[in-house]
Amino acid sequence: MARVEIGSPVTGTVWKVERAVGDAVQEGDVIMILESMKMEIPVEATEDGVVAELTVAPGDSVEDDQILCVVES
Amino acid sequence: MSEYDDTAVQTAPVEGASAADTANHPFPELAFRRAESLKMGGEQAIERQHQNGRLTVRERIQKLTDPGSFREVGTLAGTGTYDAQNRLVSVTPAPYVAGLARIDGRPVALGGEDFTVRGGTTFGSTRRKGGQGGFIEDLAHHYRIPLVNLIDGAGGSVTSIKRRGHSVFPGVHGFERSVELLGEVPVVSAVLGTAAGGPAGRAILSHFSVMVRGTSQIFAAGPPVVKRSLGQTIDKNDLGGAKVAVDTAGTIHNSAGSEEEAFEQIRRFLSYMPSNVWELPPVVETADPVDRCDEKLATIVPEKRTQAYSMHRLVQMVIDRDSGFEIRPTYGKSVITMLARMGGRPVGIIANNPMVYGGAMDVHSARKQIHFMELCDTFHIPLIFFVDVPGFMVGLKAEQEGTLREGMRAVTVAGKLKVPTITLVIRKCYGMAGMATCNKNDIDLKLAWPSAEWGSLPVEGGVAAAFRKEIQAAADPVAREREIEAELKPYASPFRTAEAFAVEEIIDPRETRPVLCEFIALAEKRLQADVGLKPRYGVQP
Numbered sequence: 001m002a003r004v005e006i007g008s009p010v011t012g013t014v015w016k017v018e019r020a021v022g023d024a025v026q027e028g029d030v031i032m033i034l035e036s037m038k039m040e041i042p043v044e045a046t047e048d049g050v051v052a053e054l055t056v057a058p059g060d061s062v063e064d065d066q067i068l069c070v071v072e073s
Numbered sequence: 074m075s076e077y078d079d080t081a082v083q084t085a086p087v088e089g090a091s092a093a094d095t096a097n098h099p100f101p102e103l104a105f106r107r108a109e110s111l112k113m114g115g116e117q118a119i120e121r122q123h124q125n126g127r128l129t130v131r132e133r134i135q136k137l138t139d140p141g142s143f144r145e146v147g148t149l150a151g152t153g154t155y156d157a158q159n160r161l162v163s164v165t166p167a168p169y170v171a172g173l174a175r176i177d178g179r180p181v182a183l184g185g186e187d188f189t190v191r192g193g194t195t196f197g198s199t200r201r202k203g204g205q206g207g208f209i210e211d212l213a214h215h216y217r218i219p220l221v222n223l224i225d226g227a228g229g230s231v232t233s234i235k236r237r238g239h240s241v242f243p244g245v246h247g248f249e250r251s252v253e254l255l256g257e258v259p260v261v262s263a264v265l266g267t268a269a270g271g272p273a274g275r276a277i278l279s280h281f282s283v284m285v286r287g288t289s290q291i292f293a294a295g296p297p298v299v300k301r302s303l304g305q306t307i308d309k310n311d312l313g314g315a316k317v318a319v320d321t322a323g324t325i326h327n328s329a330g331s332e333e334e335a336f337e338q339i340r341r342f343l344s345y346m347p348s349n350v351w352e353l354p355p356v357v358e359t360a361d362p363v364d365r366c367d368e369k370l371a372t373i374v375p376e377k378r379t380q381a382y383s384m385h386r387l388v389q390m391v392i393d394r395d396s397g398f399e400i401r402p403t404y405g406k407s408v409i410t411m412l413a414r415m416g417g418r419p420v421g422i423i424a425n426n427p428m429v430y431g432g433a434m435d436v437h438s439a440r441k442q443i444h445f446m447e448l449c450d451t452f453h454i455p456l457i458f459f460v461d462v463p464g465f466m467v468g469l470k471a472e473q474e475g476t477l478r479e480g481m482r483a484v485t486v487a488g489k490l491k492v493p494t495i496t497l498v499i500r501k502c503y504g505m506a507g508m509a510t511c512n513k514n515d516i517d518l519k520l521a522w523p524s525a526e527w528g529s530l531p532v533e534g535g536v537a538a539a540f541r542k543e544i545q546a547a548a549d550p551v552a553r554e555r556e557i558e559a560e561l562k563p564y565a566s567p568f569r570t571a572e573a574f575a576v577e578e579i580i581d582p583r584e585t586r587p588v589l590c591e592f593i594a595l596a597e598k599r600l601q602a603d604v605g606l607k608p609r610y611g612v613q614p
Contacts (some may be wrong), residue, residue: 009406009428037431037463040380 004046004071008062012036017058023051031069034062049073102161106149109164114189122189126288127266128332130170130185133223137336138174138183145172146212147202167196168226171203173212176221176340179348182212185223188266193226195246195271197233204228205275206246214250217349219259221339222279227295228270246271251278256451256606259346263335264289264318264325267309276325280448281342281400283327283335286315291325323404323437341398345412345419346452351604353597354419354454361393363416363590370582374500374524381427384409387499388424388459391586393417400445405437407466410445412454416590418597421449423510424459427500434506435466439479442509443486451607453600455493455593456512464504464530481614483509489611490514491603493596495589498525498567498576518592519576522585525567527576532561 015035019025025045032054034041045051053070056062098104113119113129122129128136134143150167168191171184184203186193201207203222213220234240254260255278262276264284268291276282276291284291292313299305299312311317315328329335347354367390373382388411389397396414407429411422423442425432434442449456465471465480487509494512498521502510507527511517529535536557537544547553563569570576580588 010430037433038379039427039431040377041428042381044383 001072002049003052004049004073005067006031006043006046006069006071007065008034008043008068009064010034010036010041010062011064012041012062014056014058014060014062014068015040017054017056019051019054021051021054025049025051025071031071032056043068045071047071047073103149105161106164110148110151110166113166113187114168114191118189127188127225129189130187130223130225133185133265133332133336134170134172134174134183136333137221137223137339138176138181139178142175143172144174145170146208147171150196150198150202166190167198167202168193169196169202169204169207171207171209173218176219176343179219179343180216181219181221181343182209182216183221183223184209185265186226186272188225193266193272195226195229195233197236201246204246204271205248205251205278210250210254213258213260214254217258217351219261219343219346219348220254222260222262222272222275224262224264224268224272224276225266226272227267228272248274248278251275254278255280256350256608258349259343259452261339261342263332263339264291265332265335267291267295267313269293269295280346280451281327281339282325283329283338284315284318284325285332285335286328286330288332290314291318319401320403323401323440326401326404328403338398342400342412345398345414345454350451350453350606353600353604354452356419357414357417359393359396359414359417361396363594364587366583366586367391368583370585373582374522378500378526381431383428384424384426384432384459384461384499388413388422391415391589392420392422397422400448401441405435405439405441407432407435408438408442410441415457415586415593418593419454420593421445421454421456422459423456425462425510427461430466431463432461432501433463433466434476434480434483434509435471436474436476436479439476439483439509442483443479446483446486446490450490450492453492453604455596455600456490456495457589457593458494458496458510460496460498460502460507460510461500462503462506462510463501464506478614480506480509485614487512488514489609491607493592493599494518495520495592497585497589498522498527500524500526501531502527503530518578520588521567521571521576521579522582523567523579524582525576525579526565527567527570528565532558532565536561 012034015033017032019031026048027045029045030042032043049071052072056068095101095104119129151164153164154162156162168187170187203209260279262279262282264276273291290309290313296307296309318324319328329338370390373387392413398412400410407426409424409426413420413422466476490512494515496511496519540557544550544553571579
C-alpha cells in the first residue's frame with residue numbers, strides 16, 4: 001500500500017470537502033474544493049485508492065504545498 | 074554502492090589499459106598516461122563519490138551520451154609526478170573531463186568537473202578544458218553544436234594564490250563566450266554536486282538547467298561563507314537544495330530524482346532543439362493524426378466562470394500524444410511552459426494555469442514566461458499561447474515583488490518576438506498580461522473558444538469604477554450597479570468581437586488540434602527564412 005500525500009496547489013481556503021475518510025476514489029475524482037482568488041480550485045485524487053486521512057476542514061486557510069489529504073493505493 | 078561496481082570506466086580509445094599491458098603497447102607512455110587519467114582521483118575518492126549518491130564524471134558522460142561516442146580531448150592534462158631521474162611516476166588527472174560525444178546521434182560538446190580530483194576545483198592550465206571560456210565552449214561555438222555542462226565543483230580555490238604569487242582579477246576567465254553561446258547553440262547545464270562560485274554562475278547561463286533533488290545544491294556562496302558573513306548557520310540543502318533553487322527561486326529550471334533522470338531530461342530537452350540557430354528544430358514522425366479531435370475538449374471548461382479546470386489535461390489532449398516536456402513545472406506555477414510537438418514539429422506551449430491564482434501573472438510566472446519566449450524565439454520554435462489570464466497578480470505582496478515591472482518585461486519580450494505565434498483564448502484574456510500572449514510582429518492570429526471573454530478588465534468590478542457617480546446617485550446603488558452590469562454583459566460575448574473581426578476566428582474546441590497543426594506546418598517556410606542570429610537591442614524595462 002502506497003500512501004500518497006496530496007498537497008495544495010495554491011494558497012487559499014478550503015471551501016468544500018467532497019469525500020470522507022474511507023471513501024474509495026479514482027484518479028481524477030474531486031476530493032475537495034479550495035477557494036483562491038475568487039476561483040474554485042478542485043483538488044483531485046492523483047491515483048486510485050482510498051481516502052486515508054483528511055488534514056483540513058472547510059474554512060481552513062491553506063498554504064501552497066500544504067498537505068490536504070492522504071490517499072492509500 | 075554495488076550498482077556502480079559493474080560500470081566499467083570507459084571511453085578513452087585505449088580502454089582499460091593497465092600498467093601490465095602498457096609495456097607491450099607501441100606507444101607505452103601514451104598508454105600509461107591514458108590509463109592514469111582513467112583512475113581519476115583514485116579508488117578511495119571514487120568510493121566516496123558513490124557513497125554520496127553521486128556518479129563520477131566518466132560514468133555521467135557514459136550514461137548521458139550514445140554508447141561509445143565519447144571522443145575525449147585533454148585526456149592527458151594533469152599533474153605529473155617525476156622521480157629523481159625525472160622519469161614519470163604517476164599523473165593526477167586535471168579535475169575536468171571534456172570532449173565531443175553524441176546524443177541521439179547528434180554531436181555535442183560536453184564536459185564536467187571531476188569531483189574525485191581535488192573536489193573539482195579549477196585546474197591552473199593557461200587554456201581551460203571546460204567551464205566559462207574553456208575548450209568545450211570554443212568547440213560548441215566554432216562547430217555550432219550544443220554544449221552540455223556536467224557541473225560538480227565550487228570553482229577557484231584560494232590555494233592557487235600561493236602557487237601563482239598573486240591574486241587574479243575577476244573575469245580573467247570571463248563569461249563572454251558563455252554569454253555569446255546563448256544566442257548561438259543550445260546550452261544545457263546539470264548541477265550534480267555542490268555548485269558555488271564560477272560553476273554555479275556557469276549553470277545559470279544556460280537555456281536549460283536541471284539539478285538532482287537531495288544530492289545537489291547551488292548557491293552564490295555556501296554555508297561557511299554565510300556563517301562568516303551573516304552569522305547564520307544553515308545546512309547546504311536548506312540553503313541551495315532543489316526546494317530553494319528550483320521550486321522557490323527558479324535559479325535552476327527543473328529537478329530530477331536521480332542523475333539518470335537528469336540525463337533523460339537533458340536528452341529530452343535537446344530533442345526539440347536544433348543544433349544551432351542556423352538550423353531548424355528537428356521534425357519527427359508521429360503516429361498521432363493531425364486531424365484528431367478530442368471530444369472531451371468540448372466539456373473541459375466548466376460553464377461556471379469561477380470554477381477552475383486542468384489546463385495540463387487540456388494541453389495534453391491537443392499536442393502529439395506524450396510529446397510534452399514541461400520546463401519549470403514547480404516554479405511560477407500560474408503559467409505552464411512546455412516544449413511539445415504538433416504533427417511532429419516542435420512547438421513551445423505557454424498556457425495560463427487557472428488552478429494557480431486563477432492564472433494571474435505574478436513575478437515568477439512572468440519571469441518564467443520571458444525565458445521561455447526568448448528560448449523559443451532564439452531556436453525558431455513556434456509559440457502557441459493557451460490563454461486564460463485574468464491579469465497581473467494583485468495585492469501588497471505582488472506590488473512589493475515588482476509584479477508590474479516584471480509583467481511589463483513579459484509584454485516587452487512578447488513585443489519583440491519574431492517567431493510565428495498563435496494565440497488561442499480558452500477563457501479569460503484581460504489587461505496587460507493578456508497583451509503578453511500575442512505577437513504583433515507576426516500575423517497576430519487570435520483564435521478563441523466560445524468560452525472566451527476578454528477586455529481591459531472584467532465587466533464586474535470595472536462597472537463600479539467607471540460608473541461610480543451614476544451608481545452613487547441612484548436610489549439603490551447596489552441594484553443600479555447590477556443593472557449596468559447586466560446591460561453591458563451581452564457585449565462581452567466573444568461572438569460580438571468575432572463579428573467585428575477584432576478576433577480572427579472562434580473555433581469549436583474539438584477542432585483545436587487540426588487548426589493548430591495546420592498553422593504550425595505552415596510556419597516552416599517562414600522559420601526557414603528567419604534562421605540565424607537574432608540580435609536583441611534596446612533596454613528592458
